[in-house]
Amino acid sequence: ENDIKNCLHEIRIALLEADVNYKVVKEFINSVNDKMQQEKISESLTPTQQIIKIVNGEITSTLGSKQLHKNFTDNQVKSLFEKYSKKEIKLNYILQMLKIKRRRFFLLLTKYRKDPDGFSIQYERSTINRKIDPDIEKHIIKELKIEKNLIEAKDVPIRYYNYSYIKDLLEQKYCQRVSLPTIIDRAKRNNFYFLRPKRKAHDREVITNYPGELVQHDSSHHLFAPYAGSKWYLITSIDDYSRLILYAVLVERETTWEHILALEAVLLKFGFPLAYYVDSHSIFRFVQGRDSFWRNHYRLTDEVNPQWKQVLDDCRIKVTYALSPQAKGKIERPYRWIQDRLVRTCYRENIRDIKEAQLILNSLFRKYNYRIVHSTTGEIPYIRFQRAIREKRTLFREFRIMPPFLSTKDIFCLKVD
Structure with missing residues (x-):
């Protein structure tokens, strides 16, 4: 709790020094404080990272996203373009309102004039995210099954999955480059994953200064x-x-x-x-x-x-x-x-x-x-x-x-x- 108070105090001072309105700062700090109290402790993030994540989210919601399609609807932008074309509003006001550069504005204006009825600022992805080639997925599952067989074999000195090895194997054997998080994700989905027990911390250091010293x-x-x-x-x-x-x-x-x-x-x-x-x-x-009553050491x-x-x-x-x-x-x-x-x-x-x-x-x-x-x-x-x-x-x-x-x-x- 003391860490949160100190952090909020520093944020408040930084905003006031940046000439942000006192009322806005007060509302912002109260909102961040509420979310910090309600936020669940995450194992993947440190307390500092969690605070940064919350503050960043509040700034985005307060100031608006940098992405045009998240801040305005198609009809709102069309209305601005119509007024600009009729010389009812100056360019500088539109740029300040939309928070875009001149080049971006004229690209959108050209697009609007070509097809006013079909104009849209909504972003459409050309590729589908989180999809990989079926052959790659098949090879990942195939190698993970082999890993499982090795782990289950009692005499083999293998106890855990090695996803880095599978990553290298896919590139060498199948000429397929796959990121490590993707392999781990497929392992979790198909039940080829379990957490390793935490080992005692071990200090790793080089104790010698020269080759051949040891x-x-x-x-x-x-x-x-x-x-x-x-x-x-x-x-x-x-x-x-x-x-x-x-x-x-x-x-x-x-x-x-x-x-x-x-x-x-x-x-x-x-x-x-x-x-x-x-x-x-x-x-x-x-x-x-060691010495014993029945044995003499020569x-x-x-x-x-x-x-x-x-x-x-x-x-x-x-x-x-x-x-x-x-x-x-x-x-x-x-x-x-x-x-x-x-x-x-x-x-x-x-x-x-x-x-x-x-x-x-x-x-x-x-x-x-x-x-x-x-x-x-x-x-x-x-x-x-x-x-x-x-x-x-x-x-x-x-x-x-x-x-x-x-x-x-x-x-x-x-x-x-």
Whole structure:
């Protein structure tokens, strides 16, 4: 209530300063105040937006609409044109009354003189609003049905409709451009819509200042291709500063060797980063359980280096461990984007082989890197990454084989003590 009073006070002062008649201002404020008290709280509008909407409506009703056909009838305008033709009224008075420009007036006058009986100022649309091509509507419903089948499948990691994916699919597959609100509208009409539960607010920020300062590395185990019948692992590395995906590969089994191959691919192409950021998976870290009466511990946490970490030690790259799932949020979000679209595409393309799925994955992470504007950085990952490289703001070091190693095979390998 205090906010409404303060707002009305500011509106009153603004109108009086604009030399609006005091009586008109008083009536206007009273009308706005009544409507504010009666207006229902809208979930889609903030209180400020609701006030602006009410004030705008009152101004329109007080001063009249800018559209001629909403302020005057056909007969009223005809009467003015007749008087003007007989030189009974001057042009300036008509322009002030109708609130139109000279050009608009003479266009209407010409139209009136051509057909006085059939003259009308009513606006007629040449196209029907809110109608889309039947083929487009058919394709939207078809894709929404497929989405529903995916959501209902228990083993598939899909829980919600992805309308943005359908929008992209319609353009790529059918060459049909449709707005996102239109797709959501058709989903609501045909019962392909439900609200997502509200998630806890999460602060998204870039904690690094340079490419190569931190590379996040992780794997995800899901049924990426529903028709394949078996789950695969998605191994991914991402640069924290630019959000550029450096590596993305599907494998049938998660092994130390597969993660060493991921290191080899990233380091040979981009160089040595300052640090890697991983979870406490046994491939990345030796973690000893708590002491017990029945067990003697001969090795404590981090006293043994797994094979994967030995490779990073040989390359003089630091390893940082995430102590909670929330700490790995930045790599989880790209996972969700790629995983979501990978599953949907593999399902629609009837993919059963991991090599075919890898081709789809390659196209997805190219799109993510080169075309998608990241929600946190506000930039395309590749452009952000390359700009920093050109400005020589990078912590990636040139890859060099250091003694006692003679080739890359000596570094990226499984070692035996």
